[in-house]
Amino acid sequence: MNKITLVLFIIAICYCPEILGQVVISGVIYEKTNTALPGANITVDNGQGTSSDMLGRFKLILKPGDYAITASHIGYESLQINVKVGSEPVDNVDFHLTPGEIELSDVVVTTEEARSLKRISAYDIKLRPTGSSQDVLRLVPGLFIAQHAGGGKAEQIFLRGFDIDHGTDIALSVDGLPVNMVSHAHGQGYSDLHFLIPETIESVNFNKGPYYAEQGNFNTAGYAAFQTLTRLDNSMVKVEGGQYGTLRAVTMLDVLNRQVAGNREHLYLASEINLTDGYFDSNQNFSRINFMAKYAGYLGNDRLLKIVASNFSSQWDASGQIPQRAINSGQIGRFGAIDDTEGGKTGRTNLNLQYVSSLPNDAILSHQMFFTRYDFKLVSNFTFFLNDPVHGDQITQSENRYIYGYNGTFEKEGQLKGAKIKSEVGAGFRFDDIEDIRLSHTLNRKEVLEDLARGDISEVNLYGYVSETLHPAADLAINASLRYDYFMFSYVDALSTAYERQTERKGAVSPKLSINYRLTPAATLFVKGGLGFHSNDTRVVVAREGRDILPKAYGLDVGGIFKPAPNIAVNIALWQLHLDQEFVYVGDEGIVEPSGKTRRKGVDLSIRYQLLKWLYLDTDINYTDPEAVDEPEGANYIPLAPTFTSIGGLSVRFANGINGSLRYRYLDDRPANEDNSVVAKGYFLLDAVVNYRQPKYEIGISVVNLLNRKWKEAQFDTESRLYNETTAVSEIHFTPGSPFFFKGSISYFF
Template sequence: MKIHPLHTRLLPAALAVMSFAAHADDPPFQRVLVEGSRISQLGEADSAAAGTVTQSQLQARTTYRPGELLEATPGLVVSQHSGEGKANQFYLRGFNLDHGTDLRTAVDGMPVNQRSHAHGQGWTDLNFVIPELAGRLDYRKGPYSATAGDFASAGATELTYVNRLTSGIANITAGQNGYGRALIAASPELGNGTVLVGLEAMHNDGPFTRGDNYRKVNGVLRYSEGFENNGYSITAMAYRAKWHATDQIPQRAVDAGTLGRFDAIDPTDGGSAHRYSLSGKWQRSDDDNSARVSAYVIANRLALFSNFTYFLDDPVNGDQFAQPDRRVTSGFDASYSWHHHRADVASTTTVGITAQNDNIHNGLYRTRARQVTGTTREDHIVETSGALFVENQTRWNATFRTVAGLRADRYRFDVHGDNAANAGTASDGILSPSVSLVFGPWARTEFYVNAGTGFHSNDARGTVIAVDPKTGEPADRVTPLARTRGLDLGVRSEWVPGLQSSLSLYRLDMDSELLFVGDAGTTEAGRPSRRHGIEFSNYYKPVKWLSLDADLAYARARFRNADPAGDRIPGAVEGVAQFAATVTPTGPWSGALRLRWFGPRPLVEDNSVRSKATTTLNGRIGYRIGKATHVELEAFNLANRRASAIDYFYESRLAGEAEAVEDVHFHPVESRSFRVSLTHRF
């Protein structure tokens, strides 16, 4: 059967890890896969900054937490600045993305970013992900696809769960710092389909003086029939967790010896969360048409207690605050594609519609030891959005193809709460065109030109605000939808046997930067910004049993308007590098090492205060016992570096200090630790 390259996205997931033999009349950029290597993106990707990571590659990664699976995206760093149950910290393309601003993340077609969240716009909590069930990771960077909307300006990632496991999995893991995890998963056949079931329980204290006592229970139940291009699935997920938190601490106290690196100032910080979801996907395709429909309902709840300034505002009770958030998110996505063939020209036109509604109750309260002492604000928000898009992919001849798209989004914000001055409705719409030109391949090398616009939404409360709920002073409203404009120039090559390389040069302009405010514990809209950058990604497989990765990225981020404070963007990452070696010989042994570095960052606008670079080295070694049992030793921060996972600069006051002090506040990278796991397949 001849497989057209524009149809490869519709192939079953099982085919994504096979090697396709090209027919004599197939185009020269037929998608191929060398055994054990990455899937070739020649003829598939629309830019040098897009790709797919296979299940075997994801399984080979050494991850301290589930969110680190996204680090398979070249140039992306996933970190943490609080207890394990909190959403991760993300860095990409010159951004400190806080908990997910401008990085759109989805799992099985469901959005993970939470709009108008109590703690920060775009809150992205991936703790419900079970890594063993992840079938692939698709990523793209830049606003160059009509299928991606809100939060996708820096990048977009999607994890897709498998429908079937090749065998059942039973795993038990134990490690230092109170780490324990148990997992069982299987996919028995039922009727005409398959049931996927997975159940996970985990505990982790971390190296902190007051352990995180992170406890989670996580489950997945799915029924599916057919394949990715012709079939359907219905999935239920459930996740619950509780934790203590050691938030960022001031450098001055550590330097004075009054506070250890893993000590906490407020021992009652922490939180709890749950996430329940029900989703369904349906798809049909043939040689001429394809259709996809997905829908979801997600119930999220978070109770979060933080204290970043200690005794700055309230020298008696302290500055702890609560940011509860509960919501029901519902939505659907539908698309229909027509495939056209005429002589040497092949074209696919896709039209789609998407809608999302968030019914949100959240607030901001003053607390002491998790007991409410006062209310700053409490709100009921209904945020509704819808979008229409059209995208055309055309291969004009053997060495030139184009992708052109247009997306139209419309948003409505409805805010009601305890202060009538900060209530009301707002609405906004935006058009986002994009175009990609792909030249080649010549000598298994392609060249890309990408241009497009995107956007991020701002917090609904900021679109109707009139007075600051904390001070009572007048407050300015923010633009509901902030536009971004991007340009990428790239090249991808597989000319050297076994080596896959991609190079991207990019520029991204943003009308309003979303910044995390350390002493307020939330994000706010900031000044317009511009980023230039370069990314260089390499994957080399010199022999069947060895693969090498090298990903390098550099970015220059600046505010675009003049301000006496300066033009640097606080927290903007400038350099990122990852190097890895994975060894998979034919014998029972296997292993891997991964070095991750992300460089110093400006912490204030005039660049007078900067963070230090952070370097970690993780590794694993495994031994196969027979055909079904595997034991593995994982090591984290092997060099035991005393580095920071995050740094901020702001005012705080410790008990006994007469006045506020401006200082660097940091959360440490976890000290060296080991985990041993036993996995049996049945």
């Protein structure tokens, strides 16, 4: 496959698009401030279509004739321009879109599945409230989360039959900056998105399975790439307050918005402070503060510079997971704790630079450089007095990290004997320098009783990929891509009596192929197949001497996106995913555990329905059949792997400024151990939001767990021993989910 894609790439660069009597039509999509609008739909009345690129530009290749060309974007009024095409290229077919109502009809079904999903995502963001970091992750259809450490720890993630823990099998990024942490003190792939201020989110590009060349490490179950706003429509101050001592304040300031000699510049500042005591018996003393600055400079229509700087810090106390027997005996209440000295603190500083430039022949070259300074400390106690009956089993995990990285991409569209072809080539690296990564047995969060593991890690990931998308017909798109990743692992064990740097190197090749066919203007079918992988912790790699440390994922998706009516969008996929043998570093215990081959298959269904101009319905339904391949029947369950989930709701937006939503979350019962003798109980919850917005202000109320259900948010089958017990007991340990929680907010726009 690599030779084929290389040949296609060379031909695509060299081929002239004006052959065979076809003519190039080009232009730029702008929004109201004359700022380029990327990701807009451009459709032609003959059925052809495309989208605007990162610079807002688009290009169509048409035969001579008269055409009606329409530009649309979620949240903007559609605009149509009539164009007469002769024998010469037509330039400056520019569109200026004005803000408008949210219409599902603006979601256009095309042969590019990713582009169609991005439209649906933009539609969701315009309708759904995202007032917390948890809401940010819930924007991905089928993704469930659980928080179990006072709000400061990264959420536990569930997707496509995976207990992803904190990020082992989903690749997360913000403005191209990777979120997943390799060789993390708490666990591989640890992804803390709390540095992202929800109000700054502009879009989220997501997809499922290991089929995307630009996505590398951790992209097995899927990926989610968040993009922040390029500019602000207005400045804002927002204050929220609610039960349990909850206070949140957000400020977003538009400090630069000017146009000089055709160049457009934007700069805004954003901050967030979040405080709460929590609903637990022990005060959680939670605090989080975020700062962010983003500059975007458009140098004409052919260059774009973006600079993002952010800083995040958080600290909290936690009650941890509690055993059911302690509640049954009356030792603690439902919101009590066995060890309320748990908690942690963490911080992250990011600097992210992106430069996009136009090259001759409609090519685009993009560069990104990023730097992250990260620190982390987490105090936990999962087993209480199982290992140390005198002092208890409290552990502390900590690390200090620096991340350096570069991404570069080259994109070009052209023709191959009358067929449209798009080429993309990418390359880059990521270097993690991790100092004093540590697991310690501690007492009362202060005293170190024993270091269980300690050392320094450096990990480098070099990568390159090539992707070719061929349109042999207007209704058919074929993508073939190939990615190569090369890893260099290094670990120095600080507890070893002699100095020794343990090193290993390993590479992974990931071919991918997808076919999209537009059956009708309202229906597109797709087939996707490919290989992905996730890396293992450096401490696993050196312990295994490099064997079986980049387990592959083999995926296949078959499905389609349909619009049976302009106000209905349906996305359905039948899929399966196989994972190879892997070895996992258990950060909570400092040991390496083997995990065998697994197989998952299922069906994903998403529906978006605009019932009336002001009434919207959405639902995501996901069924999965997960199993361990090499285990006997009855002992082949995958602990905590979800089998049936659904999320959705009703949203309203009235012209008088009233808007709101009623949303549900449903998670079915699932096995908590390998033979299903212990079950993690599911739940059904309702949340509600109502707002009243006017040009200068917005007031709102929100309720979590409207029905005040008693539910278990995070659950684990754990062996533990309480202080007064003589023997250990294995049972469900859980973090109680939020009770009825009321919050009010007021925002001022200026």
